[in-house]
Amino acid sequence: MAPSLHPALNNGITKGNPNHPGGTLHCHCPSNRVTVTLSSNVAHNHACGCSKCWKPNNSLFAIVGVIPVDKLSVSSNASKLRIIDESAAIQRYACKDCGVHMYGRIAVEHPFKGLDFVHTELSGEAGWQEPQFAGFVSSIIEGGFPPNEMDGVRRRFRELGLETYDCLSPPLMDLIATAAAQKAGRLPAKL
Numbered sequence: 449m450a451p452s453l454h455p456a457l458n459n460g461i462t463k464g465n466p467n468h469p470g471g472t473l474h475c476h477c478p479s480n481r482v483t484v485t486l487s488s489n490v491a492h493n494h495a496c497g498c499s500k501c502w503k504p505n506n507s508l509f510a511i512v513g514v515i516p517v518d519k520l521s522v523s524s525n526a527s528k529l530r531i532i533d534e535s536a537a538i539q540r541y542a543c544k545d546c547g548v549h550m551y552g553r554i555a556v557e558h559p560f561k562g563l564d565f566v567h568t569e570l571s572g573e574a575g576w577q578e579p580q581f582a583g584f585v586s587s588i589i590e591g592g593f594p595p596n597e598m599d600g601v602r603r604r605f606r607e608l609g610l611e612t613y614d615c616l617s618p619p620l621m622d623l624i625a626t627a628a629a630q631k632a633g634r635l636p637a638k639l
């Protein structure tokens with residue numbers, strides 16, 4: 449079966465509820481599930497083609513958003529969580545039994561430090577912010593996707609109403625570049 453973009457994308461995008469209050473994510477274990485409680489909606493939800501983000505079976509993209517770390521708590525079976533790659537900028541905490549990434553936390557100095565990366569599909573509920581853009585689209589080639597079929601992927605995203613980028617969205621990339629300029633003293637700390 450041809451790989452799909454993602455279950456939340458394949459049949460069109462359902463707009464979320466701007467006042468979504470949050471909810472509880474759970475891993476895919478049949479019992480003793482890891483649960484993570486989010487006390488607000490996410491922001492910057494996006495499709496991510498990178499090789500580091502967790503994707504559901506047979507999906508080419510992850511759907512991942514961010515939430516302030518103080519609005520995330522591991523509510524059960526925290527002992528089942530393992531960091532996938534301690535050296536990565538985003539340390540992803542995955543269930544050791546089912547492999548699902550429950551949250552990603554930035555451990556290094558980074559403009560997004562203080563924001564956790566989460567997959568809201570793990571709540572089983574609707575209403576979360578809908579994907580705002582497709583990022584790291586070319587990165588699916590690193591996962592083995594045929595380069596000569598990339599036009600069809602980008603066209604599908606545009607049909608869905610999402611812009612495609614091979615990094616993050618322009619506002620987020622500008623934010624990262626601004627932080628780099630401030631760190632290098634080329635921009636004032638307060639703009």
Ligand SMILES: N[C@@H](CCC(=O)N[C@@H](CSCO)C(=O)NCC(=O)O)C(=O)O
Binds near residue numbers: 498500
């Ligand atoms: N081509 C690489 C890109 C990996 C990458 O840079 N991923 C981004 C976005 S992940 C969520 O949007 C990132 O911030 N990575 C930091 C990290 O994952 O530690 C690839 O595909 O691997």
Ligand SMILES: [Zn+2]
Binds near residue numbers: 475476543544545547
């Ligand atoms: Zn699990």
Ligand SMILES: [Zn+2]
Binds near residue numbers: 497499510
């Ligand atoms: Zn990613």
